[in-house]
Amino acid sequence: MPRHRAAYRVATMWNDAAAGLEQTLRDYNRINNHHIPQRVLHHRTSxxxxxxxxQNRPELFRKQVGEDVQTT
Structure with a gap:
């Protein structure tokens, strides 16, 4: 079984419709960005x-970084 549940779902799930594949990829993206710490980022999420x-360099950002992800 692969290390991450989302990767396992992407690898094994049959997606009959494009909407199913799109939702699976959005789920994987949300899990990867919000829940899986990255070693290269000092064990923090993206x-x-x-x-x-x-917080350190606000002039580099145009929008506020948020916790919520659109899943529509």
């Missing part, structure tokens, strides 16, 4: 790292 950068 969103946590972006929030830290935004």
């Amino acid at each position: 969103v946590q790292t972006l929030k830290a950068w935004q």
